[in-house]
Amino acid sequence: MNLNQLIRPHLRDIKPYSSARDEFSGSSAIFLDANESPFSNGVNRYPDPYSTELREVLASQKGLNVDQIMLGNGSDEILDLLFRGFCEPQEDQVIISSPTYGMYKVLGDINNVEVIDVPLNEDFSLNTKDIAMKATKSTKLLFICNPNNPTGNSFSIEEIEHLIFTFPGLVVLDEAYIDFSPNNSFINYLSKCSNLIVIQTFSKSFGAAGIRLGMLFANPSIIQFLLKIKPPYNVNQLSQRKGLDIIKDEQILERNISEIRNNKKELIRALNVFDFVIHIYPSDTNFLLVKVKDAYSLYAYLVKHNVIVRNRSNQLNCQNTLRVTVGTIEENQRLIILLKEWK
Ligand SMILES: *Cc1c(COP(=O)(O)O)cnc(C)c1O
Numbered sequence: 001m002n003l004n005q006l007i008r009p010h011l012r013d014i015k016p017y018s019s020a021r022d023e024f025s026g027s028s029a030i031f032l033d034a035n036e037s038p039f040s041n042g043v044n045r046y047p048d049p050y051s052t053e054l055r056e057v058l059a060s061q062k063g064l065n066v067d068q069i070m071l072g073n074g075s076d077e078i079l080d081l082l083f084r085g086f087c088e089p090q091e092d093q094v095i096i097s098s099p100t101y102g103m104y105k106v107l108g109d110i111n112n113v114e115v116i117d118v119p120l121n122e123d124f125s126l127n128t129k130d131i132a133m134k135a136t137k138s139t140k141l142l143f144i145c146n147p148n149n150p151t152g153n154s155f156s157i158e159e160i161e162h163l164i165f166t167f168p169g170l171v172v173l174d175e176a177y178i179d180f181s182p183n184n185s186f187i188n189y190l191s192k193c194s195n196l197i198v199i200q201t202f203s204k205s206f207g208a209a210g211i212r213l214g215m216l217f218a219n220p221s222i223i224q225f226l227l228k229i230k231p232p233y234n235v236n237q238l239s240q241r242k243g244l245d246i247i248k249d250e251q252i253l254e255r256n257i258s259e260i261r262n263n264k265k266e267l268i269r270a271l272n273v274f275d276f277v278i279h280i281y282p283s284d285t286n287f288l289l290v291k292v293k294d295a296y297s298l299y300a301y302l303v304k305h306n307v308i309v310r311n312r313s314n315q316l317n318c319q320n321t322l323r324v325t326v327g328t329i330e331e332n333q334r335l336i337i338l339l340k341e342w343k
Helices: 052-062 074-086 103-110 128-134 157-166 220-229 237-248 250-271 295-304 329-340
Strands: 069-072 093-096 114-117 139-145 170-174 196-201 214-218 277-280 287-292 321-325
Touching: 052 069, 052 237, 069 074, 069 220, 074 103, 074 139, 074 170, 074 196, 074 214, 074 220, 093 103, 103 114, 128 157, 139 157, 157 170, 214 220, 237 250, 250 277, 250 287, 250 329, 295 321, 295 329
Parallel strands: 093 114, 093 139, 139 170, 170 196
Antiparallel strands: 069 214, 196 214, 277 287, 287 321
């Protein structure tokens, strides 16, 4: 991979903003360099622009080096940064496979970058042949959401592998739901695949959507470039601190995952009883895509009774589907009780 050819031309020699904390980063000093308030209240100082402590702990947990990790204000900021760093508006393209996470297309539109859709096959598997056919020198990014939102399935490991090895641009593997899946993360491929970008998030299995913390794992040369173009203080101090608390407590993740897994099993069992439930798609995630007889009226009925699911019926090959996030036992029971009363 020639990274320089993938980077937008005007960014190849960009001189990044140099913050006060870039120029001096020691800790025990009198800081009169950043026009901060001197009065201690826990947040009067700018945060570490590189989230160093958080990245160090993540590195040791994931078996990576710190220089393979970048953090963002949610994965959404990271995804946007990829467009801004690699895709020349009205010139370059990216590939997505619908139905998938809506942000890829929205970010393409915002950044004025063409989004080529190579839809999933009807069984929600990847159409690797067509992806290969559409890929050119200017197809900078290939987004693969694995396991996929909203369909819930994981793609074939061999097919993802093949795409990483053959795609001419960067392969962005969005692993927002990987902790719920029985499969391993593709993080292990980073050492041999310099064009691979793996994205994970604190928003799902870690239970911390509110702190907006996303993780990007990639080759050090990609990280170095992204650190140059990211907003200097993109991850705030409260999020860095809370993120550290969460990953240092190893039970949080385990507890969340096992409880969601149990609740999901029970929810599937209970849903399968209803004759208006036509199909529950296999799910490696914390949600279920459910095909029902009349998604629109069922959705409206549930809203009326204060239970909100996501109607995915307008997504490709998702006619009459609802996406149901697995909740607490009580929340799921409430849903099931309502469904029993639906006619
Ligand atoms: C929920 C989700 C995310 C998380 O985005 P954040 O900005 O980190 O909250 C990313 N990708 C997919 C596919 C998701 O479903």
